[in-house]
Amino acid sequence: MAGSVSTEWTISGTGISVRNRTVLAAMTNKQSEEDGTLSDAEINWLHGRAEGGFGIITTAASHVHPSGKSWEGEMGVWGDHQIPRLKELASGIRERGALSLVQIFHGGLRAPRTLTGEQPVSASSNYEKGVEEECRGLSDSEIHELAASFGEAAERCEKAGFDGIEVHGAHGYLICQFLGTRTNRREDRWGGDLRGRSLFLREVLREIRSRTSESFLVCVRISPEHDVGVTMSESLELSTMMVDWDVDMIHISCWDAFTGAQGEPDDSRTITRRFREELGEEVPLISTGSVWDGSDAQFVIDEGADLVGVARVAIAHSHWASEIEGDGFAPERPPFTPEHLINQGLSPTFVDYMRRWKGFVTDGRISQK
């Protein structure tokens, strides 16, 4: 239905064209400086993927406020001191022919005091597995302030020359914590039914739109299902709500784009197909999860995605997006040697981080997920 993964496409409703249907999905790589500014290594890695033919390059998750930092080496977009290096990144991506998005987020209950110097915050007070301490629920005025931080961060990204931002509403971070019934038990207007639990996201989007120009791309990434209390049926409903909130693209983080929703085993349709059916043909949809070769990518497009995101395969194959255009490209699968990854433009810091992903590096964690 949707055409070939390697052909140019105009993002519906925007007039902005992208050279093919591939997206480098956001990937944390721990290479930023202590104050959130980009390092040479992080800029080189992303320029390398733009060189390698991707249509859209997304940065690593980047915190919009110092209180939202979730790990060491995290990219930040919370201060003007970060703009000069952001400019270098954005201009280099553009020169290499790709569009650029900064993924903006706040870690919420997953932003530990050891990094931020303060008690973590979230929709409600929660004590999740794996975190250092119980977080506290945000006050009404703090919620407004944090939403404004997203807007200010987006403004900074536009000033630096990016084509847009991706609001990270997935994977259990602050926006996802607001969306989830388990982590958001508020009884005020920021909680309750889906409309209430998504009000923070809506406010974030309103702040972004009020501070950026009309042509600035605004994408939202969500987890269709998440154990914070996000379900497939509510995510479908949320996606139709977002269409009215002036969102340019919706990105679903499926982890496995070849299966159906885990919480609804009787429905064998892929998650991508279900979103497409719910949204109709016009809403730009990115889908990501376990794509390895060109036929995988084409499958996701044929299921109804307009753009297909990849992460792990692009770490190991810098020119994946160009190479899938040719016949017979069969990208090697993990584990990869550290030397191979260094040759693909990763720094030793990034290689070391990848050792924690099971089965990815020959001398890293051994078993597959």
Ligand SMILES: Cc1cc2nc3c(=O)[nH]c(=O)nc-3n(C[C@H](O)[C@H](O)[C@H](O)COP(=O)(O)O)c2cc1C
């Ligand atoms: C090293 C690494 C870092 C990641 N960091 C982020 C991130 O910062 N933000 C995000 O939304 N997803 C992140 N992800 C998830 C990916 O964007 C992607 O959704 C996931 O890896 C599934 O795609 P894949 O099968 O092509 O790897 C990360 C994945 C990897 C492998």
